[in-house]
Amino acid sequence: QVVPGGFDLSECVREPIHLLGGIQSYGTLVAVDPDTGLVEVAAENTREVLGTDAEDLVGTPVTRVLAATDWTEAVEATDGAEHLPAALPVHAGAAPHRGHFDLSAHRRDGLLVLEFEPREGGEEFTFSGFYQGVRRALARLRSAATVADCCRIAVREVRALTGYDRVVAYRFDGEDGPGEVLAEDVTEGWEPWLGLWFPATDIPPQARRLYRENWIRVIGDVDDTTVRLHPPTRAATGTALDLSQAALRTVSGFHLEYLRNIGVRSSMSVSVLTEGRLWGLIACHGAGPLRMAPETRSACEMFGAAFSLQLAAIGERERADALAGSGRRTAEVAALLDGGLEQRLAEHGGAVRDLLGADGLTLKRGGRVVTDGDRLPAALVEALGDQAARSRPGSLRATDRLAEHPEYRTARPEDDGTAGVLMVPLNPSGDFLAWSRRERPLPRRWAADPSAPVQVGPRGERLTPRGSGAVFRATVRGRSLPWTAHDHATARELWRLLTDLVLRHADALRALND
Ligand code: BLA
Structure with missing residues (x-):
């Protein structure tokens, strides 16, 4: 589908967003052979973050930048759990860069992928204070009786936990379809999105596939400069390192453009799945750069899972209530x-x-x-x-x-x-x-014309802004x-x-x- 101005939407669908060969710069990444402990791929900012050049690190033992005990722990924590990430607080880096890091480790394609995020302020994270907030959020969620309630509570609690400026519960109409904002908690002065529909093309199918597998996705700063991986392609696969499960995975240029055009500097999405299908996302936006510590990410991911379960429970209850309510009439009709x-x-x-x-x-x-x-x-x-x-x-x-x-x-x-x-x-x-x-x-209020979801602007291939200021009304037929x-x-x-x-x-x- 080519839109006026010459932008080809099929480009979006073809972009392999898990193989872009780069990461966000607020952390660094090293991929290691778990058997030999030798580094195979390193992000080009390992010098700034860990004190050793990427070119220098590749082919040498990872224990140059990570304590041997921490390395062993990462190997054991991820053993037999392909794709399942483990999080450990570690001391890492070569002097003078030695310090506290959050290490996220997961296996992918035979490698152990290690992501290092410097601890802000260098301190250890204290879970106790944060835990109270998570507990309260989960308790409130359990009180929700309807889908609408559940969504309202979810957006309020996620906003309280994270500090984003806008948090929405966004439900897809069909797994690859457009979606509707069912609930919103938003900072004053931002235009409200509640009740708006967004075109299916805003989130292409390969992104949705990824969100089914990896339930959380944080974009710290849309103006960040992507850090490339060294080497760019792996000899074993002929492609870039698969970053499907990497927290630092860099972001499609199309999506960055999209976020800039809606005045957003940072974002987070948490997947919501019911019965194994992608129901929608809890989508968050920040006006400024904002990254989430691994504990906060895990808490949001857990909250998303609880939200998914609560939706399923509500669906189950609605079915049971429906059956109880209509049982008599159905029996009478059956008797006829x-x-x-x-x-x-x-x-x-x-x-x-x-x-x-x-x-x-x-x-x-x-x-x-x-x-x-x-x-x-x-x-x-x-x-x-x-x-x-x-x-x-x-x-x-x-x-x-x-x-x-x-x-x-x-x-x-x-x-x-x-x-x-x-x-x-x-x-x-x-x-x-x-x-x-x-x-x-079926009348719908759209944030963009669903039959022309992308418009090329005066600066060439630029996805133009959209929002409730230009609500597009259309009727769904059929x-x-x-x-x-x-x-x-x-x-x-x-x-x-x-x-x-x-x-x-x-x-x-x-x-x-x-
Ligand atoms: C990803 N698009 C996304 C994501 C959202 C949206 C939530 C997940 C990543 C994130 O959290 O930022 C869209 N955000 C929305 C919508 C709402 C919202 C609909 O808040 C409504 C409430 N996008 C386009 C076009 C292309 C495109 C035309 O509009 C392709 C050319 C691509 N969107 C695109 C891609 C991703 C994406 C590639 C994946 C980004 C990634 O995870 O790397």
Whole structure:
């Protein structure tokens, strides 16, 4: 996709942001063969930070800059834990640079990657004072009863722990989709972002993949000069050292440009995952340079994990409540269907359709199709049957955006108003029961025109500023109202009751024949 001015968005998607071969300058990095203890890669600022030139360090023992006991501890702490970082306070460096450092160590591609961050003021970190804050934040989070509550608490607590100027809970609409600011805690005078949508292209897919793996990402200063690695590429892999798990990993120029254009000097993002999927980020911005000590990073990462779990627990509870609330009505409707599903459904289809507030109901069974309300196009019924045949009976399939599913796309005429389907596969021969919903246009307030997310400015390839000052209103088409946890629970319960009915009839029949 090329935007007006000639910027090619596919460049963003192709950039290998974990292989940029550089780090942020507030610390330094050394990658070591864990068996020999010899340095293989060193950042070019090891002289400034540790007192030994990178060129000089490569090929020699790491114990020149790190005490042998600390080296052994780093090897042991990361043994058998590929990608899992360990943090140790160490004394490191050659005189006169010897001092207190926070060492983060992790394994990657057969190397032990060591990152040294000088302790500000040279003192040891005292966890006790900080720990109270983390505990309080976690306790408050546990009291959240709804997703909205949970997000409001999270942004307030993360801002209190870190001191950023803006903290938002940003939820993706689909893992690679655009996102919405669900909650915000922001310093006075900054424009509010609450409720705004941001285009999908703001965070390209490879960045999202990385955030699924590495749950925290700190950018200390967008005006920092990147420190290159020596040597730039590894002989073993032919690429730069993989910095996916490195705290100091340098940042894509595109993203730096983005941050500068929104007046941000530093940032931190904490990943939020539910059911293994990237739900969104807790995104933080600072007006000035700001880096987080490793303990603060760990605390934020832990807080992010607690936030993720709390979201999952809220989802679970909503499903249970939904089921409890609709159980009676579902049982009544199931009773109406006792004795010959097709015939009964022809009479009571409306009641079944209303259970989920749908516009149409479709039963395909043994070559017959019974409908109530909206009638689905024959080709779509067939495509759903194919899906049903491939799915486990009772495993729901739901979408509020049929047009985005290739398996259904060809099955829908242009003017078909149906946008959402929730389907229960009944058996391996492709029978199913499905509810359908019509399109409901969805108004959104965007921080940038989602169809032209990047504009090239007067200074050439420059991503121009954006913000609520230029809110762009647009309507999302092709979506139905989403299928809620309540809808899923009701459909699953109805399926369970129908299965019981069928089994009971089969038993009665068998008893009769015995
Ligand atoms: C990364 N983009 C990011 C990150 C965020 C955003 C949060 C994670 C890194 C960080 O914490 O700074 C975007 N920030 C947002 C959004 C909000 C926010 C949407 O606060 C809303 C609340 N970005 C572009 C374009 C490109 C691009 C056009 O707009 C590509 C040309 C790239 N964004 C881009 C890249 C990264 C990124 C490459 C990864 C940076 C990295 O981790 O190295």
